[in-house]
Amino acid sequence: MSTESKTITLNMGPQHPSTHGVLRVILELDGETVVKAEPVLGYLHTGIEKTMESKLYYKALPCTDRMDYLAPMSNNLGYSLAVEKLMDIEVPEKVKWARVCLAELTRVNSHLVWLGTHALDIGAMSMLLYTFRDRESIIDVYEACGGQRMMTSYIRIGGLAHDLPVDFDKRVRNIIKQVENGLEDYETLLTNNEIFINRTKDVAVISAEDAINWSLTGPMLRGSGIKHDLRKANPYTGYENFDFEVCVGKKGDAYDRYVLRVEEIRQSLRIMKQALDGMPEGPYLAHVPGVVLPPKEDVLYKMESMIFHFKIITEGFKSPKGAVYQALESPKGEIGFYINSDGTNKPNRVRVRPPSMINLGSLPKLVEGRMFSDVITAIGSIDIVLGEVDR
Amino acid sequence: MGIEEKIPDSIILTSLDKMVNWARKRSMWPLGFGLACCAIEMISTFSPHFDLARYGMEVMRPSPRQADLMIVAGRVSMKMAPVVKTLYEQMPNPKWVISMGACASCGGVFNNYAILQGVDRIIPVDIFVPGCPPRPEQLMDGILKLQEKLEKESLKDERTEWGRKTV
Ligand code: SF4
Numbered sequence: 001m002s003t004e005s006k007t008i009t010l011n012m013g014p015q016h017p018s019t020h021g022v023l024r025v026i027l028e029l030d031g032e033t034v035v036k037a038e039p040v041l042g043y044l045h046t047g048i049e050k051t052m053e054s055k056l057y058y059k060a061l062p063c064t065d066r067m068d069y070l071a072p073m074s075n076n077l078g079y080s081l082a083v084e085k086l087m088d089i090e091v092p093e094k095v096k097w098a099r100v101c102l103a104e105l106t107r108v109n110s111h112l113v114w115l116g117t118h119a120l121d122i123g124a125m126s127m128l129l130y131t132f133r134d135r136e137s138i139i140d141v142y143e144a145c146g147g148q149r150m151m152t153s154y155i156r157i158g159g160l161a162h163d164l165p166v167d168f169d170k171r172v173r174n175i176i177k178q179v180e181n182g183l184e185d186y187e188t189l190l191t192n193n194e195i196f197i198n199r200t201k202d203v204a205v206i207s208a209e210d211a212i213n214w215s216l217t218g219p220m221l222r223g224s225g226i227k228h229d230l231r232k233a234n235p236y237t238g239y240e241n242f243d244f245e246v247c248v249g250k251k252g253d254a255y256d257r258y259v260l261r262v263e264e265i266r267q268s269l270r271i272m273k274q275a276l277d278g279m280p281e282g283p284y285l286a287h288v289p290g291v292v293l294p295p296k297e298d299v300l301y302k303m304e305s306m307i308f309h310f311k312i313i314t315e316g317f318k319s320p321k322g323a324v325y326q327a328l329e330s331p332k333g334e335i336g337f338y339i340n341s342d343g344t345n346k347p348n349r350v351r352v353r354p355p356s357m358i359n360l361g362s363l364p365k366l367v368e369g370r371m372f373s374d375v376i377t378a379i380g381s382i383d384i385v386l387g388e389v390d391r
Numbered sequence: 392m393g394i395e396e397k398i399p400d401s402i403i404l405t406s407l408d409k410m411v412n413w414a415r416k417r418s419m420w421p422l423g424f425g426l427a428c429c430a431i432e433m434i435s436t437f438s439p440h441f442d443l444a445r446y447g448m449e450v451m452r453p454s455p456r457q458a459d460l461m462i463v464a465g466r467v468s469m470k471m472a473p474v475v476k477t478l479y480e481q482m483p484n485p486k487w488v489i490s491m492g493a494c495a496s497c498g499g500v501f502n503n504y505a506i507l508q509g510v511d512r513i514i515p516v517d518i519f520v521p522g523c524p525p526r527p528e529q530l531m532d533g534i535l536k537l538q539e540k541l542e543k544e545s546l547k548d549e550r551t552e553w554g555r556k557t558v
Contacts (some may be wrong), residue, residue: 014474015424017453022426022471043471044427047505062500069428113431132438139435150428150524387427390468 007035014043018121018376021386025363025375032372037364041357044390052350056316057083058157058293060347065151067352068388070113073106073142074330076155081236082326082337083157086319087291094282095159096238101172101275102145102155103237103328104268108179109138110331110383111261111268118258118380119190122199127189134182137175144171158292159285169276176269183265190258200254204366204378207252214362217355218333220382223260224252230329237328241278242271254381261383291317316345332356332383352391356384408545415459415485416538422458423451424478426465429492429524433464436527448534455481460537461514462530466494467507479514487541489533490516493523 013024022043028036048067052060064075077099084091112131119127139149144165146152154161165171190196206216208224221228229246231239247263249256286292289308298305319341327336333355340349359382366378395404425433437443437451452458455478467475479488490510493499496519498508510516517540520533 014471015455015478017423017451021430022474043468043474044466045468045470045505046427046466046501047503048501050505051501051503066428066500069431128434129439132435133440136435136438136440149526150432 006030012375013040019379020117020384023360023379023384023386023389025379027372027375029372034367034370034372034375037367037375039360039363041360042390044386046387046391048391049350049352053347056345057319057347058312058316060350061156062151062153065153066387067354067391068110068330068332068335068356068385069150070110070385071106071331072150072152073102073155074110074328074335076153077103077237078326078328078330078335078337080155080157081328082324082339083319085324085326086322086339086341087157087288087317089158089286089288089292091159091286092282092284093238093280095284095286097275097279098160098164098284099155099237100239100242101272101279104271104275105138105141105172105175107268107331108175108265108272109135111265112138112179114261114331114380114383115186115258118383119196121376121380122196124190124193124196127186130182130185130189134175134179137171137178141165141168141171141175144168156285156293158288159283162296163284169279172272172276176272179265179269183262187262197255199373199377200258200381202251202253202255203370203374204254204381205252206362206366210362210365211252214358214365216333216359216362218329218331218359218383219257219260219264220333220359220362222247223249223257225250230327230334234327236326242274244271254377257381318343318345319347327353330355332385332388333359335388352388354388354391356382357389360384360389411546412542412544416541417447419448419460419487419538420450420452420458421448421460421462422455422478422482423453424461424464426463426467426471427494429464429495432524432527433462433491433530436530441527441531443531443534446531446534446538455479456483458482459485460487460489462489462491463495463510463514463516464491466492466499466501467510467513468505469507472507472513475510476513487517487537488514489518489520489530489537491520491530491533492525493521496521499523 007028007030010027010029013019014022024040026038048063052063064079065072068075112135116128116131142152143149146154208226211221211224225248227246227248232246244267247260249260285295293312294305294308299309321343323340325338327334335355336353338351339347342348367375490496495510498506518533518537520529522529
């Protein structure tokens with residue numbers, strides 16, 4: 001009988017219910033222990049960056065929705081901020097507050113989907129039903145704002161696509177109440193749940209030092225105890241006016257990240273409340289003729305607005321030469337938009353720093369030497385969206 | 392008139408076609424397989440608010456061997472195309488395909504090197520559901536249309552593997 005140990009290679013994905021899309025991982029197993037894990041990417045490569053380069057600045061915006069489709073508004077915001085930086089556009093006060101509110105709504109949306117699917121992967125089937133129940137009300141607000149359930153493209157260059165819907169305030173306040181109640185349900189179901197604790201505590205651990213070395217961001221970084229949040233560290237779109245806490249974990253395991261994300265939902269609700277309370281009146285678009293689309297109401301009744309609208313839609317606007325980088329804290333981590341302009345009406349190069357792809361890079365570190373079933377927990381707790389990983 | 396008068400009420404006469412179609416229609420199991428954004432709307436369709444279980448189709452099967460409906464939910468990249476085709480081939484007959492969303496149907500906004508311009512280039516599609524992403528109601532409508540279509544099928548029809556154009 002030979003005593004040497006043999007490993008087997010196991011292919012997981014790209015069609016696998018727990019890989020959140022089309023991630024493929026090649027695992028080398030020694031019995032139940034993972035010796036090596038290698039993520040294979042590209043099964044959803046869409047060429048989004050390349051497509052954006054062939055479009056006018058305005059028309060590239062809808063592509064950003066389709067990257068991180070669980071947090072469409074964060075992506076819109078990132079791209080709009082980058083173009084605004086390039087064009088040196090100052091947006092009205094109301095836009096800033098509305099954007100903060102929408103970005104936080106998006107964070108709640110993304111975290112709710114994460115919570116549902118992560119719990120489902122680990123075996124808590126019913127969570128998905130509860131979180132999707134609450135998510136549905138958020139989607140309704142998206143629909144009221146942008147006319148679409150997921151791909152709203154509502155945050156535009158220089159402002160918003162339309163004014164906020166009339167009952168925006170009421171609807172969002174209802175959501176805040178609903179999610180607050182919902183959070184109690186979720187925590188009752190999971191926080192002290194024996195099975196959930198066993199499957200997530202001390203699983204998929206990453207130390208603070210490793211997290212920095214792997215340039216992780218978002219909950220993956222904060223879960224290891226590092227207090228870094230771009231909303232505080234480098235405030236954009238008026239986050240400096242809001243009072244909220246940056247939550248951190250201790251050990252950097254999957255359970256810590258769960259607690260952290262639930263706490264982040266709470267903080268987001270807090271920010272949303274402040275945004276609603278302090279929402280100023282004013283225009284929803286910056287007034288920069290020739291660059292920012294004129295308000296839709298004017299287009300229908302005013303000659304000049306109509307001409308500007310037509311010109312911007314067909315010709316776009318010329319951008320100054322140069323490059324900008326704008327980063328913001330998306331639900332998954334730091335999403336950055338780099339736009340390189342050569343002075344024409346189309347971006348010369350668009351590059352996105354995808355948080356979940358970079359976080360996914362740490363997967364081998366999280367699972368090697370651990371049990372096979374922990375791979376599922378690790379993938380879930382990184383919170384990947386394949387649309388953004390592959391772009 | 393005929394034999395119907397002679398038999399008791401508890402016996403129903405029907406054609407084999409109708410009976411088989413009735414059974415197939417009510418127990419269609421989709422393959423649990425999402426590709427991109429549209430998959431999230433597909434999950435929404437299964438979620439309590441829309442509740443697809445009303446039509447007897449909520450049993451998602453992760454294995455193609457147990458599924459008879461493939462919902463291609465999302466954009467199919469060039470790298471994914473062979474995988475989709477393999478999955479389709481692994482499903483036992485009879486099988487149906489719904490192409491969900493603009494991307495799966497025709498490439499959608501992504502008319503570029505990376506995306507397959509329509510999944511019907513590699514597998515035969517029964518129903519196309521438009522939208523980016525289609526609303527859950529639209530997907531349900533697509534599923535109901537598929538059920539209608541299925542009712543007209545006959546066991547005598549030969550379901551060829553390649554009913555449509557292939558590459
Ligand atoms: S049709 Fe739209 S929502 Fe569906 S996969 Fe394509 S881009 Fe995403």
